[in-house]
Amino acid sequence: MGRVLAIDDEKAILDMLKRALVLFGFYVEVAASGEEGIEKFKNEDFDVVVTDILMPGVDGINVLNYIRKSNRADTPVIGISGTPWLLQNENFDMVLDKPFSIKSLVESVKDIIEKKPAAIPRS
Numbered sequence: 359m360g361r362v363l364a365i366d367d368e369k370a371i372l373d374m375l376k377r378a379l380v381l382f383g384f385y386v387e388v389a390a391s392g393e394e395g396i397e398k399f400k401n402e403d404f405d406v407v408v409t410d411i412l413m414p415g416v417d418g419i420n421v422l423n424y425i426r427k428s429n430r431a432d433t434p435v436i437g438i439s440g441t442p443w444l445l446q447n448e449n450f451d452m453v454l455d456k457p458f459s460i461k462s463l464v465e466s467v468k469d470i471i472e473k474k475p476a477a478i479p480r481s
Contacts, residue, residue, distance in 0.1 A: 363388075393416045396421060407425060
């Protein structure tokens, strides 16, 4: 169905993200920190990145900024946050407020992947 990179420093949330998305047919890679997430993003292609915002070290804003400056800047990024009001001027494709339902997570990922423009073939 699609390739998802899930990034969160809280193991319980990361496990929930992976279990829920895999259950609905997504391939999911996980990263327990922003640094690890950026490394995985560098080495693999993903249809969407789901990242927590507040993490120690490299946070979700730094992950977003890295992606937007990369050669895959059009990769959709969903931010998950307990403080969504802090993200009003950020460049996320979508923000999910914690706590969010499994249904809203899955529907959000599915919607973003379906709306993502197909890559233009290069000759």
